[in-house]
Amino acid sequence: MKKLQNIHGREHGIDLKKVYGQHFLREQDVVDNMLNAVTLDENSSVFEIGCGDGFLTKSILEKSIARLWIFEIDKSWADYVLEKYKDSRMTMINSDILDIKFDIFNEYKPWTLLANLPYQITFPLIYKLIEYNKILGNLLKEGVVMVQEEVAQKIVQEGGRGYGFNSLYLQHFFDWKLLDKIAPTAFYPPPRIYSRLLYFKPKKNIENIPDEKGFWIFIQRSFSQPRRNLKNNLKPFHYNLENVSEETLNLRGQQMNKEELVSLWNLIRI
Template structure:
């Protein structure tokens, strides 16, 4: 039996007949915006296949570039609306001229300045599909975390190294940021994308990441202080917990010597939570 995605099962699904390159003419790609435009159709197909999009779903895209992902979302899914946020007025105008669809809503805006509660609340739950600008990946993810109740799920493309940091559970790359993002989202590593899949090609590999907001997290007493405490624990990753905490106001002497001799990268979220309950003010 032929495999079909959840989106293809919908009677309103309209597949693209052939892979089509976007017109080669267009505005200059700007390094300051991290503009590396995807050119591999199978990557876009896998992004769309991974999420559930119905005629009631609003899809959100951050940074449309020349519309490579944009047109695939509109052709391959029955989405109700596609909200696009683009910081570059020249490329936004380019997409406006080349892609016509009543479901497409183009917005000239820096995503980090978006008032999510005002502009997105009437469109929830949202599905996010985006090739994130690498230089602002974490600020965008923190923005989504602050408004995660608006999102159903999503797939984002990030630097491969960043993807590993987000999903790490120990060792190199594992940090307080890993724990924070894993506390708020379920993550799944998807395929690696080589530099040659982009124009111009970046110098590093990229990776697709699937995410789904979590609302089943354990309660953290004095949560804001807890995350600040974790940053202190990871302050110097190669140092032991004792060395990272000895200059702080926390009564680290309450911990066993065995625990104090560990590095933060050797501890799990549950272990940190236990430590926090012993040391919190």
């Protein structure tokens, strides 16, 4: 069993644990902006990931919602929040969200996600949301998550540095919007990096791409070594490059938008 490492500090008599990436939000304005970015009513199903000491939880429960499900991996904080905020609409699930089968969300969908995410689970979680949104249909209504600033920029990039497979894949399924940039001082203990509120919602009409599974493999290969041009990245594979101009093959993946990459895919797939 992995030994938990303590961050310098305790809150409410509970050790903060580095292994869980525990940095607790301490600015109410940030929470207010998260809640103002979504539409909640008495029928809303909301889930939160990593509640910590309930700083965001408290404000969610002040809204007229149908239910709040909280996924908290640290039993100490799960028990603390259950004791502090006794509310029949709240369900605490003491588990790692990445270990959960999302079929449990099916009955009360669509859901709104509000979370100050542990940074290490950002991409695995979003990929899981996309997968289950496809399987279950209408799983998500919308969400606002706090993520690392660098990660947020990669997600919304449409070209240049940081633009790549993650940008293209996540934008294919969800619409994204950058909200507030958050300084380290908004947290206890303060992280070493800036954070960003990121709004997202599933796209209503997702573009149909021929042999989509093959397309995403092609995209991974096109960006496998960002400094290399497309020709060098793709030549080890069995693509038909004969119909592609040298001008295009000399471009890097970062220099092509999604529409151009789909057109290239239609030329080379066999």
